[in-house]
Amino acid sequence: MCGIVGLFLKDKALEPKLGAMLSEMLISLSDRGPDSAGIAIYGAPTGNEAKITVQSAKPERDFRGLDTELAKAIGVPVSVAVKSTHAVVRTKPDKIDEAREAIQALRPDIRIMGAGDVVEIYKEVGLPEAVVERFDVRHMTGTHGIGHTRMATESAVTTMGAHPFSTGADQCLVHNGSLSNHNNVRRELVREGMTFETENDTEVAAAYLSSQMAHGKNLGEALEGTLSDLDGFFTFVVGTKNGFGVVRDPIACKPAVMAETDQYVAFGSEYRALTKLPGIDNARVWEPEPATVYFWEH
């Protein structure tokens, strides 16, 4: 199964409530996947800093002193905001790749969840309610976000096997389904120079999209490519720095419902996920068509 949600705000007045709205959407789908849960939130760009979300199984040990050591290693100021097992490292945008390498060198046990100008990614083993509480997602503000609650089929139940998967700056993806040609596609992407953290099929889909966009395609064109290049069952919800997209495979047996009002575009595996959104009773609600790309950009 798995449950996935996405919310793309059009009305700036809702931005302070993004975390709360997305959290309720995900919690309502808890019984679609009890193994792990995750959320990616796209906050407001600040222009002069970028972020890396990192995770550690031993946060007290790994996050202590990380800010000063990292600042020394890359030669510019760094801040580290710890949230439970995760931390958001902020530094200058042009130092982000250097910071990433330095983190891995300074703290080999830290795992990188994602990086970019605006995205923060939080994911852990456990139910959505617990994950949302642990990272205080309800108080997060932002422009758009995606979430996932997992019933594992293709790889182990671990933090790194949880969604969203991020394989490019400010890009991430959640998936309901299972891919059958992920090993082949992974091999091709590795040949291109991409690296993978897990054996998970969804990470391959995320990396595929990152690769397509790195070759100059926009989100819509990259999603179009999944229809011919990925084999299996999928409903994908994807976030980019300023965009939000949805695509379902041609068989479309994984459920999907969307709603749109003047204030937002919302996605849920089921209608249950959408019932608490403002104005839902008068929203345009529809089931996305199979093999059809939907995307919105700010």
Add this chain to the structure above:
Amino acid sequence: MPATKLSKTAARDNASQVFDLDAMSLRELNQALHKLTPGSNETAWEVLNPKGSHSVAVGVDQPVTIDVRGSVGYYCGGMNDGAAITVHGSAGPGVGENMMSGSITIKGDASQYAGATGRGGLLVIEGNASSRCGISMKGIDIVVRGNIGHMSAFMAQSGNLVVLGDAGDALGDSIYEARLFVRGKVDSLGADCIAKEMRAEHLELLQGLLDRAGVTGVKPAEFKRYGSARTLYNFNIDNADAY
């Protein structure tokens, strides 16, 4: 007429069977419906705040009316045997799955495999139905005012599927003896499904189905009929190499 007045009053008196799913559990609702016995006076039921709940009013086996005020999730009205269920909203996957008799009306859209394996009764979808509508239907009648998605009536065995709009790809793949009537375009027909002549008996049958579904202003002659070419019924020795 006094008799009508009386029954209307009685129905109103008994219409107090209101279940608010914000205040009560789905299990309480379904257990109350399952406890109904023949001749029960509790003939009218109303369900409030379904909010996408799964399995609303499944397995009802008495001829009561159930009005669901809002949209439902998976399997609403599954196995229905005699109730008249109306969803004043949209329905998730598998609405009316394996219905035996009675009727289900969806005022909005229905998700995938509406009416799957249904054996009897009438399923009316006033909006669109998505993929696999009427998959493996076995006697149910389905009337869709809008469009239906791909792989509808896959392996449909008997019963009637009426579509006022268009049908998606692979309509009626591997169909047995169900009858398919489509008023709009069909993206493609599935294996062994062909267009068939609309004879007087079919026009009459279709008119009856439209009447039962409350459809007016649409003529049976506007539809095309599709059904089985019956070439997959028996093994063809010429295909032996394919196995």
